[in-house]
Amino acid sequence: MDVAFLGNLLLVVDTGSMAEAARRVGVTPAAIAQQMQALERELGVTLFVRAGRTVIPTEAGHRVIERARGLVADFADLKANALEGEAAGELRIGTITTALLSLLPDTLANFAHAFPRAKVLIRAGTSMELYDTLQRGDLDAAICLHPPFALPKAYDWHLLREEPLVVLAPARLAKADPHELLRREPFIRYDRSLGGGKQADQYLRAARIVPHELFELNALMAIAMMVDRGLGVSLVPDIVSPMTAALSVARLPLPVPTEARRFGVVWQRASPRWRLIRGLLECADDAVASSAVTAKKKR
Template sequence: METAFLSNLLLVVDTGSMAEAARRVGVTPAAIAQQMSALERELGVALLTRSGRTVMPTEAGYRVIERARGLVADLAELKAHALEGEATGELRIGTITTALLSLLPDVLANFARAFPRAKLLIRAGTSMELYDTLQRGDLDVAICLHPAFALPKAYDWHLLREEPLVVLAPARLAGEDPHELLQREPFIRYDRTLGGGKQADQYLRAARIVPNELFELNSLMAIAMMVDRGLGVSLVPDIVSPMTSALSVVQLALPVRAEPRRFGMVWQRASPRARLIYGLMQCADEVIAASVVNGG
């Protein structure tokens, strides 16, 4: 019996859809359907039934799934046990760009000292791109925004930072009212397809502010540089980066509380690279703790 088929059975059940399960592992829905049929033939029972567009387990399916979760976890634990004590190999890290340009350099410096024999492969992307890549097994860990949906039980999440929305303005406007700046000054918008940009757009709508929009960009660093050049103001997550520390900009707290942007690490609980992942997490926590102590 293919253990990969059992893993995909659990994914079908967790997502409620063969099409969604196929999308997450990077195969066609027909391939997932064939795998499910192969499992049913081998076990001699029907495992799944359709209810509209949703796939549901049969009574026998529920019994199989209950055991399958343990089998899949045991296999992953066996792989991890085979590598126990080995702080070597390649760790594939996916990261959002703002983390790569702010938190991650110091984290990686600490990690390289702690695990000198480990090789790192780093890929940048949006949070959803990274999550999908993690699901396909092409990443070991993603540093990204928390998904807008509940994570499957097979995944772990560790919060790294909470970043409240702030008005980013030229330093000469430090004493101004944040809402008045958003209404009056040219507005540099953070890309609304990204998590922080969506939150900013929701805040503006709730506050009934219609800004004089100048640009829309998907780079927080580029936005900070444009604000520094006096091109306008922006509404962005309050990032901490050495790339912005030399800029003549100020972060103004909003008068109305907004949900912060949360980013952290997500990985498969039974990853064979668990020791390296936990090492990376510890390095990240140390860097963040040091930044708090130093007023970052």
């Protein structure tokens, strides 16, 4: 039995779709379907039933999935132990979209240079999705926001950046009063279901500002581009990304200080891939420092 097939079985379960599982591992949906059929033939049971575009595990499938998680994790640990002392192995990283479009490319460039024999698998998701996946043992580290609760002792956290709320406005409004802009200009809201969006909403309520809301979306890069196009202003965490560096956008600090959004890396303390995780942390720190210097020069 191919352990990789079991790993893809878990991915099908976690995403609810063979097509999505195929997209994440870079193969065709037909290839994933063939792997699932091979597992069913070998095990002698039906693992899934289809419900529209999604797949639902059968009772036998649930039993197999429960054991498969342990087998996949044990194999990964075995591989890591076999490579102990070597700058090699597989590192499974989860990341929020903001990091994927800002910090991660430079971090991975540094990491690939420092660990040329390491293989990196990347999964995107929200911070809470990534934390849940880390708890299941399907990730080695997650680049995300600090959870809104105390981390269990089995986990460790490394802060990369603190991102206070700022008003994003077209560059021509750089000298305007931030609160006046939020009251007067069309408003592009950051999704209130996300941590940064909730924080922005709380600030607006506390300041008794009722903006003229036109849009609400969950993509910070897209919001910055919309501001650049003159569609309005926004209240968002102060991110740094090469994708926004060329935009004609001003970042205006708020007159009332706010708690910064904490952005970093979380992992299990006892991870057998600690050497690669430590290398990832060092590369991420270097990328953050470099982006901070570049951003300072451009402001």
